[in-house]
Amino acid sequence: MDGMMHMLVTRPLPDAQATAERLAALGIASTLAPLMSRQTLAANLPPAQGFAAIAITSTNALRALADLNALSQLLDIPVFAVGDRTAHEARQLGFAEVEAAEGTLDSLVTRIALARLAGPVFYPAGRHLSGDLAGALAPHGLMVVTSPVYEMVAETGLDPDVATGLAQGAFGATLLYSRRTAEIFCALAAPILPDSRRRDRPMLCLSENVAAPLLENRFSRVLLADHPSEEAMMALALAFAREQTGP
Known part of the structure; x- marks a missing residue:
């Protein structure tokens, strides 16, 4: 990765693809890992x-x-x-x-x-x-x-490349759009990320309701969109990326 912020998109297709395209327009790379179909x-x-x-x-x-x-x-x-x-x-x-x-x-x-x-x-x-x-x-x-x-329908496992990326901290942030997706993410990420590693993994969430399972599972670096919309999620992603990498 070349210094460009890289994010993990967990929402189902075809919405995940649309989100990836919007992130790309903001200069943010992404990997798709739909947790439900x-x-x-x-x-x-x-x-x-x-x-x-x-x-x-x-x-x-x-x-x-x-x-x-x-x-x-x-x-x-x-x-x-x-x-x-x-x-x-x-x-x-x-x-x-x-x-x-x-x-x-x-x-x-x-x-x-x-x-x-x-x-x-x-x-x-x-x-x-x-x-x-x-x-x-x-x-x-x-x-x-x-x-x-x-x-x-929930996925029962993570793609091996995604699992490796999560374990190695390859994703600058993970985007989560629904409470159930957050619950599935926690269940699948638990074997990969011990509690100590969860605290520094940035999670960008659509709302407080979406964030709740993450906080219960000791993901403490949770950021919320200002409004439950894709526009607000993109604004959050861009602000976070700029904060991490500079404008």
């Missing part, structure tokens, strides 16, 4: 009629709906997306009415509650839910019909 589930979806809105908390849900050939019947229903990137993907797929929250489940709940919907909410989700949308909207008198449409 998406599998579309054979979902038995409810009829679209009668839903007042669709809640989307991940672009993976949209990709799964496309895999299931379910988009055409849903495109006229208003979409509430968790953040800008998910909203952009929904518009690209042809949804006519899309509103973006601020990147967190709480902001999505608030946005949906303020819309004063006249019917139930359809929530195509992952098998492993990171938050309880239905429970959060129940006090607002809203019924949520949750359909698991995809599963993020």
Whole structure:
């Protein structure tokens, strides 16, 4: 490596590739180590009629709906997306009415509650839910019909080159975008990194929720994005790289 900052990207494909390209544009090299892969589930979806809105908390849900050939019947229903990137993907797929929250489940709940919907909410989700949308909207008198449409399957081991790089401190930082990814990373990195080595490994995290498993596993050099978005993660990566290598 030639003095250029080199980072480890742990998010699933195709998002990992998009992140690598954005890092490259900032002059940061990267290695992809997706810790999960998406599998579309054979979902038995409810009829679209009668839903007042669709809640989307991940672009993976949209990709799964496309895999299931379910988009055409849903495109006229208003979409509430968790953040800008998910909203952009929904518009690209042809949804006519899309509103973006601020990147967190709480902001999505608030946005949906303020819309004063006249019917139930359809929530195509992952098998492993990171938050309880239905429970959060129940006090607002809203019924949520949750359909698991995809599963993020955890990797059971690290690529040997990635494992060696981690052990040798070859990566200037590791980028983590979800709590479950952080949990998987901790499990797979534990045999490679003793506690004493974890303390000096920089971890760049999307949010406090993502960082929690790292702190529990004695990774103490944890930096948080200012906002749960890819833009904020890129700003964090660039600021960190400049701090380490100079402008």
